[in-house]
Amino acid sequence: MTAFAAVDVIRAKRDGAALSDEQIRWVVDAYTRGDVAEEQMAALAMAVFLRGMDARETATWTGAMIDSGSRLSLDVDRPTVDKHSTGGVGDKITLPLAPLVAACGAAVPQLSGRGLGHTGGTLDKLESIPGWRAALSVDEIVRQLNDVGAVVCAATEGLAPADRKLYALRDVTGTVESIPLIASSIMSKKIAEGSAGLVLDVKTGSGAFMKSVEEASELARTLVEIGTAHGVATTALLTDMNTPLGAAVGNAVEVAEAVEVLQGGGPADVVELTVALAREMLALAGLPVDPAEVLASGEAYETWCRMIAAQGGDPSAPLPRPAHVSVVEAPSDGYLSVVDAYAVGVAAWRLGAGRARKEDPVQHAAGVLCLAKPGERVAKGQPLLELHTNTPDAVPAAREALTDAIGIADSPPEKRDLILDRIT
Structure with a gap:
């Protein structure tokens, strides 16, 4: 691989130039190996944040992050399809x-x-189930896919190590919101997982990272372009996140x-979005099933029980209950017009359902129940x-x-559509 001077790559992007494929592959590889310093990659990330990357650059950047590690080889006898929510x-919905x-x-x-912060993590939710474990080997993942058809687990260590390193750097350098960097971060991990198809649930609104429909649409289009460029059949749904999904947070x-x-x-x-995403996934998998x-037949619940049991969990065990419940009451008569998703997410986080740092523990019983919906x-x-927590001091x-x-x-407020657009 041709070597470059890191400062020349930084200057090129700082001045608005498109980076060559060779420059991108070199800088991602050298950063992963430690040959490009943290402060140099921080400067490049800020240059990308300010100047952007075109579709070719973003696809190449994604490919370089995939190539920094291994890819899962999914030797299964069914068509493979994955979903990612922003x-x-x-x-x-994953559950x-x-x-x-x-x-x-x-x-x-x-x-x-x-x-992390106001958005919940699927693994934290599933660890509420007694005995369930998130860490599986590649052999265990493949075996469970063949036996059950579904596995929800932690990513293996070898997948896209460049992304893990760069994500941590972006988090402390004010460059998280860059659409090319968000898109390449998501897609490098998803493509490395080895699925033939991918459906994206790109959220917009107060409780989402993309607050405006325009930003979310741009991200969705970028994600689909990357997937297509890497040979993965990819579709995105744009969905509303101004109000929490369902009642439970x-x-x-x-x-x-x-x-x-x-x-x-x-x-x-929750039912509407689950079925809509399932239809998209099954279309990519070539399975003409309703x-x-x-869902109505009960077969999906049986598969859930098998999936949980395969990872050591007891699907019939009681779930954790909070030691303390506090109620927020309606301040007046009328129609409920707003239940702000971001505020509810922050409240659940403060009650103990989330974490401020990756190493923090979570309370599995903590959270918020929304007892009414807008309208x-x-x-x-x-x-x-209802505010649920084991630490009453967190309620204020x-x-x-x-x-x-x-x-x-x-x-009553104007009814909002849950699914705003479909992007292919």
């Missing part, structure tokens, strides 16, 4: 979706992460709600939110986060 509040799509005949290798409470969906109940919005029928008529004093800070989270109006 993160939201109450977003437990019912993976077993549902598996019950329809696909293999779903869902390598997931942990929560936290860990154990979200698992309980996911089980309700798998058993034929659950909130309408996921709504499979419903409420009466003054009616319970609107959670209530403070919710100061402007609830809106009451004289007339």
Whole structure:
């Protein structure tokens, strides 16, 4: 590989030039090996943040991060398809979706992460289940995909090590929001997982990282372009994240709600998004199956039980319950017009459901239950939110986060669509 001077690569991007494929591959490889210093990559990340990257640069950057590690070789006898969400509040969709799509005949290798800040992590939620374990070897992943059809676990160490290193650097240098860097971070890990198809749930609104529809659309298009450039059939749905998904925000409470969906109940919005994403995944997998029928049949719940048991969990065990519950009441009569997703996510985090640093523990029983949805008529004093925690001292800070989270109006708000767009 041709060697370059790091400062020349930095200057080129600082001045608005498009980096060559050779420059990109060299700088990502050299940074991963430690030959490009942290301060130099920080400067390059800021240059990318300010100047951007075109589609070719972003695809090459993604490929270089994939090539920094290994790729999973998924020797399974079903078509493989994966899903990724850009993160939201109450977003437990992976939990019912993976077993549902598996019950329809696909293999779903869902390598997931942990929560940080106001957005929850799938692994934290599943660890509410007694005995369940997140860390699996590649052999265990492949065996479970063949036996059950779905696995939700932590990413293996060898996948895209450049991304792990760069992500930590971006977090402390104010360059997280760069769309090329976000997109390449997501797609390097997903492509390295080895699935033939990928469906993206790109969220927009107060509880999402992309606040505006325009930003979210740009990110979705960039993600789809990268997937296509790397030979992965990719589709994206743009979905609303101004209001929490479902009623439950936290860990154990979200698992309980996911089980309700798998058993034929659950909130309408969670069911709607689960089925919509399942249809997209099955289309990419070439399986002409109606996921709504499979969900109603109970087969997806049976697959859930097998998936949890395969990873050491007891699907019938009671989930953790909070030691303390506090209620937020409606301040007046009227129609509930707003339940702000970001504020609810911060409240759940302060109650112990999330973490401020990656090494922090979480309370599996902590979280928020939303007892009403926008559009419903409420009466003054009616319970609107339940705050769950094992540490009552955390309640005042959670209530403070919710100061402007609830809106009451004289007339019902305009109904918002959950699915805003489809991008291919």
